[in-house]
Amino acid sequence: MLRIMIIDNKPIRPEYVTAIRDMVPSNKIVYFTDGAAALELMEKEIFDIIITDIPVRGMDGLSILKYLFTHQMQTTARKFVLTNAINDEVVVEAFTYGADFFMVEPYPVDSLIERVLSNPIKSFYAGRTFDNPEQEKTAMIDSIRNTDDIDQVIANVLLHLGVTPNLRGYGYVKDAIKIVCNNPLALDGITKIVYPDVAKHFHTTSSRVERAIRHMIEKTWTIGTMSEIERIFGSAYDPKKGKPTNSEFIATICEYLRNNA
Structure with missing residues (x-):
């Protein structure tokens, strides 16, 4: 049976605790x-x-982790950090002081529980030695960028833009962004590489993928959060020019992720 502590800046949410009790064998939360x-x-x-x-x-959460680490308290506990954005410096500091995993808000409770019950992400680089702090920082950042985490970061950016999972094309654009983030050259062959790969994943056609992504971008420019669109797209955002093409949208999100995620 597990003993769990939750430290959250929001008032207690009964459904949150109930979900954890239902999914995790715990005698104390x-x-x-x-x-x-x-x-x-x-x-x-x-x-x-x-x-x-x-x-x-x-x-704050980082100060708690630092105190526990410095005083060698709760050394056997697995520690999970919740955040609304992944910042390199915060990631490095948290991992340095014992964090096992990051979850980007918003997230489903069952996703959090799945992470709690799975192997801690520190195992990706545990036991390694580094020549300098920058090399260690790179390893730490890379360690949170497995497929599930990329999904969370992309979902977080799209949510800020006002893009929700119920929009047609949402899953397609997430996959397309992942493909281009992993292989920027794929964008040069969006119709020959990106659309076919996404279509294969979703068992559909390239033309449907292209149309659905275009539809999602049109909706975003119509009902999205304009302040966030301006912030994320920066100089690429031009109200007079109108909505970006599929390639421009995907490329801009990837560039934003490279600079900020």
Whole structure:
């Protein structure tokens, strides 16, 4: 049976805790919105899993991790960090002080539980030695970029744009972005590489993929969050020019991810 601590800057959500109780064999779940109060209990009791948000009143999530690491407390606990964006410096600091995994908000509770029950991501680089801090930083950042994590980061960017999973073309554009992020040259052959690969994944045709992505972009430019569109697309956003082409949209998102994810 597991003992779980949740530290979240939002008030307790009964359905959240209920879902965890239903999915995880646990005889104790404690929920804190104050980091200092959570740390006080951790000085008295041992936990198997610690899930913390980054911004928490009293004591933020990174400070909690640093305190536990410095004082060698809760050394056997698996530690999960919740955040609304992945920042390289935050990732490095959190992993340095013992974080096992990052989850990008918003996320389904069952996805979080799946991560809690799976192997910690530190295993991707545990035991390795590094010649310099920059090499270690690169390894840490790379370690969170497996397929599932890329999905989360892309979903987070699309959500900021106002793109929700119910829009036609959502799954297609996510796959297309992943393909181009992994192989930028694929964009030069979008009709011969990207669309066919996405179509194969979804058991459809390249022409349907192309039309659905175009439809999703049109919807985004019509009902999306314009302030976020301007922020993410930057100088590429021009109201007079209108919506971007499929290639321009995918390329811009990939460039944004390379610079910010």
